[in-house]
Amino acid sequence: MYQPGDDVPDPALLSAAVSLVLSQGFPPENSAGDDALVRRLCGQFPLASPELCLDAVNRARKLSRDAYDICDAFRDGTYGRDSNAADTAIRALEEKSPGFSPDNYRQAFTAGLLWTAF
Amino acid sequence: MAPSPDSPLENPRILLLAGIVFLACILAASFLLGGASTTAPASCPAVSSHQPVFVDPVEKLKQVRDPAYTQQLFSEAVAYEPLLATPGTQVHMGFYSAKGNHGSLLRLLDTVNEGPAAKEDPPNRVIWAMGINGYYPYPSWERMMNEHWYERAFPVNGSVMIFGESYRDPYQVTFEQADAIWAGYSERFAEMAEPVAKATGKPVKVWCFVEGAKADRIFYTIELPALKKLEDQGLVEIYFAKSQDAEWNNMADWIKGSANTPAPVA
Numbered sequence A: 001m002y003q004p005g006d007d008v009p010d011p012a013l014l015s016a017a018v019s020l021v022l023s024q025g026f027p028p029e030n031s032a033g034d035d036a037l038v039r040r041l042c043g044q045f046p047l048a049s050p051e052l053c054l055d056a057v058n059r060a061r062k063l064s065r066d067a068y069d070i071c072d073a074f075r076d077g078t079y080g081r082d083s084n085a086a087d088t089a090i091r092a093l094e095e096k097s098p099g100f101s102p103d104n105y106r107q108a109f110t111a112g113l114l115w116t117a118f
Numbered sequence B: 001m002a003p004s005p006d007s008p009l010e011n012p013r014i015l016l017l018a019g020i021v022f023l024a025c026i027l028a029a030s031f032l033l034g035g036a037s038t039t040a041p042a043s044c045p046a047v048s049s050h051q052p053v054f055v056d057p058v059e060k061l062k063q064v065r066d067p068a069y070t071q072q073l074f075s076e077a078v079a080y081e082p083l084l085a086t087p088g089t090q091v092h093m094g095f096y097s098a099k100g101n102h103g104s105l106l107r108l109l110d111t112v113n114e115g116p117a118a119k120e121d122p123p124n125r126v127i128w129a130m131g132i133n134g135y136y137p138y139p140s141w142e143r144m145m146n147e148h149w150y151e152r153a154f155p156v157n158g159s160v161m162i163f164g165e166s167y168r169d170p171y172q173v174t175f176e177q178a179d180a181i182w183a184g185y186s187e188r189f190a191e192m193a194e195p196v197a198k199a200t201g202k203p204v205k206v207w208c209f210v211e212g213a214k215a216d217r218i219f220y221t222i223e224l225p226a227l228k229k230l231e232d233q234g235l236v237e238i239y240f241a242k243s244q245d246a247e248w249n250n251m252a253d254w255i256k257g258s259a260n261t262p263a264p265v266a
Helices: A011-022 A034-044 A050-076 A085-096 A102-117 B012-036 B057-065 B068-080 B101-114 B139-147 B149-153 B175-191 B193-200 B218-232
Strands: B090-096 B124-128 B159-162 B165-168 B204-209 B236-241 B254-256
Touching: A011 A034, A011 A050, A011 A102, A034 A050, A050 A085, A050 A102, A085 A102, A102 B149, A102 B159, A102 B175, B057 B068, B057 B149, B057 B175, B068 B139, B068 B175, B068 B193, B090 B101, B090 B193, B090 B218, B101 B124, B101 B204, B139 B149, B139 B175, B149 B159, B149 B175, B175 B193, B175 B218, B193 B204, B193 B218, B204 B218, B218 B236
Parallel strands: B090 B124, B090 B204, B204 B236
Antiparallel strands: B159 B165, B236 B254
């Protein structure tokens, strides 16, 4: 089991945290409800300590904040306007926020597209 | 072949127990199915299944571009909060665009709906594109979320990944369609100010947190033009927050009128 702040987080715990954070449907600026997310995550992973759950939620929050910025730039055309632009943007997200699975990046990218649409 | 003496079919107690279990199952099923078709009362949190729904994007575009969709949103809002269609209620609508403004709008929602203004005579109520507050989404919003338009616009090897699950989408969705569908939803919501104003007899007050907003996003391209049309008809009053810290009940924090619309950032 990894410790908070380690470079190699538990992938299943982290993925669950990403799903929980992104399924809130809101831009990442408001983390007021994160205590509830930590409790829900620990409920899904009874062996994980509250510190580990909090760390996973914090990492997922950072991913969502980075996804917002990347998607904002994507809409501005920073990554081009062609069919490769999305993949380029997702790679930029991976560089900005390492340690997640390919599915997590794509999930964060599509959530960011909704947040930045408005 | 005749049942043996130990057969459940010959034991009246087992038959009675089986009957009770059967009836209980029927009652439980009817309760659950009935509950699924009703809206959540304001005292009950809305249930979100996050179950993906794969709708034809062409059909969805037709739906959200139809002015009847505005009436549908209005009906859903009134089902949650009847005061939105009660003569005399001062209804407010909130809009946001750009980073940092969503939280400001949520704060305004709480200030109006949870503060003294909600209990004034006549009462104040504020709504936004998602719902009647930060917690209970309109069924149409929830459906839009479950339709996962942006996930579907970027499939991987023909499969759509939604919260870690892989799905086969029967329709092809483009990024442009996903944007257009959400733009259509947003425009219909902005136009909801008209039935609200006509039902309450008061212009809707529109509060916009758009500091740092860009010209090509939904607020400036879709929502604001729709609101300006309603402003011209006297159905809405538009206010722009001077900053993300603007307090709803401090008019010095606001700029009134679309004639004073802040310039979007480049």
